[in-house]
Amino acid sequence: xxxxxxxxxxxxxxxxxxxxxxxxxxxxxxxxxxxxxxxxxxxxxxxxxxxxxxxxxxxxxxxxxxxxxxxxxxxxxxxxxxxxxxxxxxxxxxxxxxxxxxxxxxxxxxxxxxxxxxxxxxxxxxxxxxxxxxxxxxxxxxxx
Numbered sequence: 001x002x003x004x005x006x007x008x009x010x011x012x013x014x015x016x017x018x019x020x021x022x023x024x025x026x027x028x029x030x031x032x033x034x035x036x037x038x039x040x041x042x043x044x045x046x047x048x049x050x051x052x053x054x055x056x057x058x059x060x061x062x063x064x065x066x067x068x069x070x071x072x073x074x075x076x077x078x079x080x081x082x083x084x085x086x087x088x089x090x091x092x093x094x095x096x097x098x099x100x101x102x103x104x105x106x107x108x109x110x111x112x113x114x115x116x117x118x119x120x121x122x123x124x125x126x127x128x129x130x131x132x133x134x135x136x137x138x139x140x141x142x143x144x
Contacts, residue, residue: 035132038099042120042136052091059085
């Protein structure tokens with residue numbers, strides 16, 4: 001009788017083929033997860049900035065102007081109109097960067113007859129784009 005102490009080449013090849021098939025099915029799903037997480041983080045950052053803007057408006061009766069920018073949420077601005085009731089310590093500890101390292105873009109009055117708009121330009125850091133390069137806005141163009 002023969003004493004087998006290892007795997008045959010066929011058994012090893014079968015295992016490698018199975019691992020290859022699993023890899024082709026799972027790797028794209030795993031690779032997409034960080035991009036999805038970045039998009040989710042950008043949306044959550046925008047919500048946090050919106051909350052700070054609402055508190056700012058509640059205490060000062062207006063939103064910061066485009067010229068004042070989001071910096072007006074961190075430290076008191078000297079650009080007119082100067083807030084009358086600026087909260088000690090500000091409304092945000094610091095301005096977050098978007099998940100791709102860019103700045104959030106703030107405009108007031110925003111597009112679509114909104115009081116303001118906050119935008120992350122996505123992975124490509126350019127206006128427009130698709131997928132993870134698509135702009136992430138505080139108000140979607142489809143919302144009414």
